[in-house]
Amino acid sequence: MINATELEILLVEDNPADCELTIRALRRRNLANRVTVAMDGAQALDFLFGRGDYEGRSPDTHPRLILLDLKLPKVDGLEVLRAIKADEQMRSIPVVVLTSSREERDIVESYRLGVNSYIVKPVDFDKFMEAVTEVGLYWLLLNEPPR
Amino acid sequence: MRPASGHRNVGVRVSALVHAEEVSRVLTPPSKFIKDVRELRAPGHICALYSSEQEWRDILLPFVQAGLDRGEKVVFVGQEAAACRLRACLRDEGVDLPAMEKKGRLLVLPLSPGGDAGGQVDSLREVVRGARSQGYPAVRVVRELAAGDGSDARVLGDMEAMVQLRLVEGEECLVLCLCEQPGTAAEALRDLLLTHPLLARDSVLYRNPYAVPATEYLEDDYAETQVHGWLSAMAQGRRNEQYMRFVTDVLRRSSQPFLAGFTDGRIMTCNPAFCDLVGYTQEEIRLMTWSAHLTPAEWREVERHYQEELRRTGQPQRYEKEYLRKDGSRVPVEVLLHRLEDPEGGFDYYYGFITDITERKRAEALLRQSERRLADIIDSLPDATFVIDREGKVIAWNKAIEEMTGIPAHQMLGKGDYEYAIPFYGHRRPILIDLVFGSQPVEQEYQFIQRQEGALVGETLVPALGGTGAILWGKATPLFDERGNVVGAIESVRDVTERHRMEAALRESQRRMADIIDSLPDATFVIDREGTVIAWNKAMEELTGVPAVDMVGKGDYEYAIPFYGERRPILIDLVFGPREEEKGYQFIERQEGVLVAETLVPALRGTGAILWGKATALFDDQGNVVGAIESVRDVTERHQMEAALRESERRMADIIDSLPDATFVIDRAGTVIAWNKAMEELTGVPAADMVGKGDYEYAIPFYGERRPTLVDLVFSERDVSRDYLFVERQEGALVAEGFVPALRGMGAILWAKVTPLYDTQGQLTGAIETVRDITERVRMEQALRESERRMADIINFLPDATFVIDREGKVIAWNKAMEEMMGVKAEDMLGKGDYEYAIPFYGERRPILIDLVFRSDPEVEKDYMFIQRDRDAIVAETLVPKIRGQQAYVWGKATPFYDEQGNIVGAIEAIRDITDRKRAEEEIRVLNEELERRVQQRTAQLEAANKEMEAFTYSVSHDLRAPLRAIDGFSRVLLEDYADRLDDEGRRMFDIIRRNTANMSQLIDDLLAFSRVGRKELAWSQVDMTELAKRALREVEASAPPRDRRIVIGDLPPAVADRAMLHQVFVNLLTNAFKFTAPVEEPVIEIGGWSEEEENVYYVKDNGVGFDPQYANKLFGVFQRLHRADEFEGTGVGLAIVQRTVLRHGGQVRAEGKVGEGATFYFTIPKEAAHD
Structure with a gap:
């Protein structure tokens, strides 16, 4: 069920190019209606936990999917992942790491922290679009999250 | 005997004869007699008288004819006239006389003149034997005597006797003896008749066929009596024929010689015993005259004396005489002579029983000799001795008594009436010898008198002897005859005056001895021969608690009581002879009359004691035992x-x-x-x-x-x-x-x-x-010494300073190197103990390394560095302060050594001065530490660099890619959003942009991969290289453009390696091979490998375009490419990754190839994993 008012996707991405390309890809599948972008890890966490700039936002309103870059200013993606998965309420939010890194230690660490998918951003545009749309489709349409 | 020729009137009262049956037989008519003659059977004999021709015929003819009839031989012995008459008669009877005589059945032997009866009988014997051997059943003999021939009845009798004895007895023969009735003197007839009863012994009855007209020649009473007697004897003999046979048999068989003879000297008969006595045969004796032939001349008078005595008294006479034997010797005999006489004077003969008294004579001779010797003995006895007979007459008085009494034997012998008492008592009186015959009052006079088995022993004072009197000891013994009757007595006397005096002296001596005994230290007592205690000394009183007064004089084993509590023989009694009690002694020894013994005496002191005792017999001067002495000692304690x-x-x-x-x-x-x-x-x-x-x-x-x-x-x-x-x-x-x-x-x-x-x-x-x-030990010691000497030599020349100590810590070896090192000579050290060997090291005596071999000592071990134990050896190093006055580092190795039983018997220590080495080691150590420090420094730098590198590559992988992605992405967005505004040239340029971003992206990826190969930790595992190659091939084939390729995969040896990285190696090499074989017609790719000693070699070979070998060293450089990009795509990182991977495995890579001839890439993986 797509609730229009409901936050659909939290995109944590510091690179505006990647951010735009990602949203563009989501939009192609009409998945970008409710995308919130956090430009660094700290903002992402403030958003999720209703702190800082997002003071007053109910932390109980969870995004249905979090697309998380690893290399982030302030608080990097792995810290954000750790915080999400450590929270009892939020750990059930699907988190997909969307990163340029093919480093094995990033992959291993992400899965260790409970990431739901780890996608390496392809340099090739077509491949990138394809990857993002597939992730969006899967987690938002096919996946049945716990109630 | 009275000669037969003695003339006397003989008268027989016929009336007296008729009563007897024999008389009637005598008067039996001739017819009955003739019948008997005919029926006479051998051996038989008839003697007959005839007085007429008719009578002769009646007797002779039947006898001869019966013989001839029965086939017997008939012998006629007689005078020729009678023979003629016989022949005439036989001829009258019809006997073929010449034939008979010719055959020898009838034989006429002329009667020898002169009456040689013996010769005649011998001739007859010859004839009879001959006839017997010729087979005649019997021989009949007729002998005829004619009184007129001058022969008389005696000749007839002799002949009869001999025929009887020599012929009839021995041969089967019948004899008829005829005698012409002589008409001579009645005596001749009587003699003839008288001979017959005796001759008739053992023969058939014989009879006179004729009635004898008694009045004719038996005229007087004497003759009558004689005939009557004969007839009576005849009758008796007939009735008691068996008895007669018995009597005569007894006489014959009796061992008592028996002889009967006539008074005229002729021998009537004798028995075999007599023959044996005199050595003559009976035949010889029968012809002898007993008085002349058998009796020696000097005995004839003696015999005649006894014969006369016999005749005078009618009593049988016993006398001794001698007989002359046939061999001329004499035999002494005793004759008991009897006489048998016809009171009428009809017969008169002696018969005697003779006893051989040779033995008796010899015994008598011996007895006489013995008696004489006895007399001599008595005479020679040292003791004064005399003998009296039962009547008290002196019959012996020996020399000793002659001397004692001064009275010669001849004055005393034969004297009675106590004559023998006079020399002793001065008057006649009974003395000891008389007491033998019976008790007498004088017995009381004797001081001492005793009866011993019939003998009397006594002592008394005789006042008359020697004028002064004397004490005499006497022994009187009765004398007996063979029947045990007392026939006399003998007495021996001794003068014991002196002995009595001696005894008195002895008693005195004994008293003195008692005093001595009393003072003996040993308990001692003395008993006399009778067992009476005569001494009991003070020591004995003390030992037994019995005072001498209670003991001395006591007998009956009183002395045993203190010892045994009872009366019994003890040691002292054994002195007198062995006894049963001897066995009771634990120890007893007899030596020359001394007894030594030990025994337990249960009663002494109430508790008993073991006593040693010594007992000795005491002797008098004569050597007689008179007592015994015993000394005892209490040896209980000693025992x-x-x-x-x-x-x-x-x-x-x-x-x-x-x-x-x-x-x-x-x-x-x-x-x-x-x-x-x-x-x-x-x-x-x-x-x-x-x-x-x-x-x-x-x-x-x-x-x-x-x-x-x-x-x-x-x-x-x-x-x-x-x-x-x-x-x-x-x-x-x-x-x-x-x-x-x-x-x-x-x-x-x-x-x-x-x-x-x-x-x-x-x-x-x-x-x-x-x-x-200790043979083995000595041998071992020798061997040991030899061994030790050799060992010492060896030790001495060891290059290391070496010394040896034994288990006690003594130095037993100290070699030259040691001397040099320590400056101490072996001779100053050898044999020293007490840690002497420590002094050169430490300047003091103390345990050192070698002592640790024997026992652990933590205090000592503290001084050593690097103590190591290698089995039983101890190796250590230490700093010693004193070697040649200088501190030195020494290395020492101490080892125990063992004997065969595995016991530690010593230890050896070798020492090296390692001061120089130590110094070098110290320098090395310092250098090493410096080096280490620098290494750590460098490592830290490297690590920092690595981290930087990591951060760098991380950044690269992120940050280089993001712009590319933006370039690519927005160029696409531009194409999409502004496609209508771009011409083809514009789009071609966008393509170029995009191609380069892709290229850039690949470069980044490859670079990152290369970087990862350098940083990644290797994950070692056993890798099946063949399988790995196949997998890589499949992967490469999948992404390569499909075409025909010949691909060969050999057996690759497995390797220990990082599987994933080697996978990449094969992928890269195969990718290359595929890429560079693309232009060739028939691509051939070969994957292989082999195993070498330390490494495995693998290769990938292709027949592709190859390369110029001069650039081979550039092949493995990063981003080094030998081809233009438009020829072969690629970044030039693949082989660099291969090289880096192989190098990290410790292997090597190389490439062979030529342009246009393909290429081969080899890499090696060590068998032992090399960790970077």
Whole structure:
């Protein structure tokens, strides 16, 4: 069920190019209606936990999917992942790491922290679009999250 | 005997005869007689008288004719006239006389003139024997005598007798004896008749066929009586024929010689015993005259005397005489002569029973000799002796009594009426000898008198002897005859005056002896021969508690009571002779009349005691035992001591026996008294064969001969230095070692220790020797010394400073290197103990490394560095302050050494001065530390660089890609959003942009991959390289443009490696191979490998375009490419990754190839994983 008012996707991405390309890809599948972008890890966490700039936002309103870059200013993606998965309420939010890194230690660490998918951003545009749309489709349409 | 020729009138009263049956028989008519003659059977004999021709015929003819009829031989002995008459008669009877005579059935023997009866009978015997051998059943003999021939009845009688004895008795023969009725003197007839009863013995009855007209020649009473007697005898004989046979048989068989003879000297008969006595046969005797032939001349008068006596008194006479034997010798005989006489004078003969008295005569001679000798003996007796007969007459008075009394024998012999008392008493009176016959009042006069088995022994004072009187001892004995009657008495007397005086003196002496005995220290008592105590000394009083007064004079074993509590024989009684009690003594010894014994006496002191006693007989001057003395000692305590001693000795023997060392003991005399088990085993000689032996027997097992050995040195010194390897005195004992050649047959070396044995008084009593067979030990010691000498040589020349100590810590080796190192000479160190060897090291005595071999000591170990134990060796290093005055580092290795039993017997230590080495090591150590420090520094730098590198590559992978992605992405967005505004040239340029971003992206990826290969940790595992290659091939094939390729995969040896990285190696190499074979017609790719000693070699070979070998070194550089990009795509990172991977595995890569001839890439992987 797509609730229009409901936050659909939290995109944590510091690179505006990647951010735009990602949203563009989501939009192609009409998945970008409710995308919130956090430009660094700290903002992402403030958003999720209703702190800082997002003071007053109910932390109980969870995004249905979090697309998380690893290399982030302030608080990097792995810290954000750790915080999400450590929270009892939020750990059930699907988190997909969307990163340029093919480093094995990033992959291993992400899965260790409970990431739901780890996608390496392809340099090739077509491949990138394809990857993002597939992730969006899967987690938002096919996946049945716990109630 | 009265001669037959003696003339006398003979008258027979016929009326008296008719009563008797025999008389009627005599008067039987001739017809009956003739019948008997005819029926006469052998052996038979008839004697007949005839007086007429008719009578002759009536007798002769029937006899002869019966013989001829029966086939018997008939012999006629007679005068020729009678023979003629016989022949005439036979001829009248019709007998063929000439034939008969010719055949010899009738034989006429002329009667020899002169009446040689013996010769005639001998002739007859010849004839009879001949006839018997010729087979005649019998021989009939007729003999005829004619009174007119001058022969008389006596000749007839002789002939009859001989025929009877010699012919009829021995042969089957019938005899008829005819005698012409002589008409001569009645006496002749009577003699004839008288002979017949005797001759008739053992023969058939014979009879006179004719009635004798008694009045004709039996005229007087005498004759009548005589005939009557004969007839009576005849009748008696007939009735008692069996009795007669018995009597005559008894006489014949009697061993008592018997002889009957006529008064005229002729012998009537005798029995075989008589023949044996005189040695003549009966035939010979019958022809003898007993008085003339058998009696020696000097005895004839004697005999005649007794015959006359017999005749005078009518009593049988017994007298002695002699007979002359046939062999001329004489035999003494006793004759009991009887006479049988016809009171009428009809017959008169003697008969006698004769006894051979040769033995008696000899015995009488011996008796006479004996009596004479007895007289001589009595005469020669030393004791005064005389003999009286039952009537009291003196019949012997010997020389000694002559001397004693001064009265010669001839004055005394034959005297009676107590004459013999006068020399002793001065008057006639009964004396001792008379008491033999019966009790007399004088018996009381004797001071001492005793009866001993019929003999009387007495002593008395005789006042008359020698004028002064004397004390006499006398012994009188009755004398008996063979029948045990007292026939006399004998008395011997001795003058015992002197003895009595002596006895008095003896008593005095005994009293003195008692005093002496009383003072003896030993308890002593004396008894006399009768067992009466005569002394009981003070010591005895003390011992027994019985005072002498209560004991002296007591007999009946009173003295036994204090000892045994009862009366019994004790030791002193054994002096007089062995007794049963002797067995009761524990120990008893008899030596020349002295008895020594020991025994338990239960009653003494109430508790009993063991007494030693010595008893001796006491003798008088004559050597007679008169008493005994016994001394006793209480040896109870000594016995207890001895028992204890024996127990001790037994224990000692047990101990010696159980000693492990062979041991023996000898006493002072050299006798072996102990020989223990170990000794038996050593020598093989059992103790039983050795104990008790002396004379150096104990030397034999060792030396094979008897000789003094070590043990004898205890008793006597001698030079033995050459006998032993060494001899040494040790506190009185002797210790030696020497070779004994005989032990075990091959000799042995023995160690021996001899210790003298002393008694409590310190007297040498023996010696004990202990020996050990040290042959093996000595041999071992020699071997050991040799071994040690060799070892010392070896140690001495060891390059390391080395010394050896024994278990006691004494230095037994100190080699040259040691001398040099320490500056201490071996001779100053050898044999030293008490840590002397520590001084050169530490300047003080203290345990050092070598001592740790024997025992751990943490205090000592603290001084050592690097203590290491290698089995039983200890290796350590230490700093010692004192070697040649300088501190030095030394390395030491100390090792124990062992004997065969595994006991530590010493230790050896080798020492090296490692001061120089230590210094070098220290320098190295400092350098190493510096090096390490620098390494750590560098490593830190490297690590920092690595981290930087990591951060760098991380950044690269992120940050280089993001712009590319933006370039690519937005160029696409531009194409999409502004496609209508771009021409083809514009789009071509966008393509170029995008191609380059893709290229850039690939470069980044490859670079990152290369970087990862350098950083990644290797994950080692066993890798199946063949399988790995196949997988890589499949992967490469999948992404390659499909075409025909020939791909060969060999057997690749497995490797220990990082699977994923090697996978990439094969992928890269195969990718290359695929890429560079693309232009060739028939691509061939070969994957292979082989195993070498330390590494495996793998290769990938292709027949592609190859390369110029001069650029081979550039092949593996990063981003190094030998082809233009438009020829072959690629970034030039693949081979760099291959090289880096292989290098990280410790292997190597190389490439072979030529342009256009393909290429081969080799890489090696070490078999032992090399960790970077």
